[in-house]
Amino acid sequence: MKSRIESLKSQALTALKAAKSEAEVRDLEVKYLGRNGAFNEIMKSLKDLSDDEKRTVGKLANETKSELETAILKKYSELEMAAFDVIAEKEWIDVTVPGVKPSVGHRHLISKFIDDLEVVFGRMGFAVAEGPDIEQEHYNFNQLNMPEDHPSRDMQDTFWVKNLKRVALRSQTSPVQIRYMEAHEPPVRIISMGKTFRRDNDATHSPMFHQIEGLMVDTDISIANLKAVLTHFLQQVFEDPSIKTRFRTSYFPFVEPGMEVDCTCPICHGEGKLSDGVPCKLCKQCGWLEIGGAGMVHPKVLENVGYDSKKYTGFAFGFGIDRMIMIKYRINHLRLFFENDLRFITQF
Numbered sequence: 001m002k003s004r005i006e007s008l009k010s011q012a013l014t015a016l017k018a019a020k021s022e023a024e025v026r027d028l029e030v031k032y033l034g035r036n037g038a039f040n041e042i043m044k045s046l047k048d049l050s051d052d053e054k055r056t057v058g059k060l061a062n063e064t065k066s067e068l069e070t071a072i073l074k075k076y077s078e079l080e081m082a083a084f085d086v087i088a089e090k091e092w093i094d095v096t097v098p099g100v101k102p103s104v105g106h107r108h109l110i111s112k113f114i115d116d117l118e119v120v121f122g123r124m125g126f127a128v129a130e131g132p133d134i135e136q137e138h139y140n141f142n143q144l145n146m147p148e149d150h151p152s153r154d155m156q157d158t159f160w161v162k163n164l165k166r167v168a169l170r171s172q173t174s175p176v177q178i179r180y181m182e183a184h185e186p187p188v189r190i191i192s193m194g195k196t197f198r199r200d201n202d203a204t205h206s207p208m209f210h211q212i213e214g215l216m217v218d219t220d221i222s223i224a225n226l227k228a229v230l231t232h233f234l235q236q237v238f239e240d241p242s243i244k245t246r247f248r249t250s251y252f253p254f255v256e257p258g259m260e261v262d263c264t265c266p267i268c269h270g271e272g273k274l275s276d277g278v279p280c281k282l283c284k285q286c287g288w289l290e291i292g293g294a295g296m297v298h299p300k301v302l303e304n305v306g307y308d309s310k311k312y313t314g315f316a317f318g319f320g321i322d323r324m325i326m327i328k329y330r331i332n333h334l335r336l337f338f339e340n341d342l343r344f345i346t347q348f
């Protein structure tokens with residue numbers, strides 16, 4: 001029996017030495033020390049021995065078993081250390097190498113520009129008002145002095161919503177003025193910015209574009225206030241304090257008088273040519289850029305929302321946000337705003 005134990009021990013130790021993986025060690029553990037393993041068999045057979053033999057053989061068996069247990073644990077830890085060595089060799093990191101900056105996205109140029117506009121007008125005391133992109137005819141036209149069959153409706157080729165009566169994608173941000181005035185008493189000082197929709201599509205017109213709308217209503221509001229606000233606004237937006245504005249009479253149904261607003265070209269500063277004498281392409285050498293529409297709020301519009309048009313006057317303006325961005329950053333096609341080409345987007 002003793003020699004059986006000795007031979008099991010040397011077998012086990014040899015096999016253990018040769019083992020190359022944790023799985024092999026585990027197999028050996030089961031084979032020798034498991035419930036049905038070799039040593040348990042020996043323990044079971046002790047009962048057939050004399051008391052004397054039981055004592056000596058039992059003791060030897062127990063000692064050998066614990067010796068093997070220790071050897072197995074040692075082997076496990078050796079294998080583990082070896083595995084760490086492999087990892088350390090394969091996956092070592094040189095902490096002195098400069099890191100690679102993870103690329104992080106950022107807000108779109110248009111969204112950032114809209115934030116800038118909010119700041120510029122916020123400083124002048126204008127609050128931001130919002131309205132829905134899908135608008136009722138009532139707000140988009142009727143209340144803005146453009147009743148049904150009014151010829152001015154043809155000025156804007158509108159997307160009407162199919163199967164919904166008198167609902168359209170808003171063709172301007174002006175309906176927000178109406179919604180705001182219906183809910184608030186004067187004085188009013190708001191801007192509204194957002195998407196507008198018309199059936200247009202070329203280099204400078206897109207079926208979806210962004211507008212900023214402004215409205216100021218109070219007692220004694222005049223064109224002088226309008227000019228001051230717009231001039232300051234354009235100087236801030238184009239970061240050019242030399243910018244001047246001029247008004248040309250025009251027609252919009254919801255203002256009287258109505259005006260086109262021009263500003264001096266921020267590229268050539270109204271000179272029509274650059275400092276080195278090269279003709280300015282942006283303003284086609286005229287020194288002025290058409291930038292939007294404005295006017296004094298039509299008394300009818302004020303009356304439509306229940307304001308006393310004898311007591312209150314106001315101005316309103318609507319500018320294309322995309323166009324201002326194109327001018328400021330000299331972008332030549334609207335398409336670039338919407339294609340999401342990273343080569344373009346990451347420049348801003």
Ligand SMILES: [Zn+2]
Nearest residue numbers: 265268280283
């Ligand atoms: Zn110019």
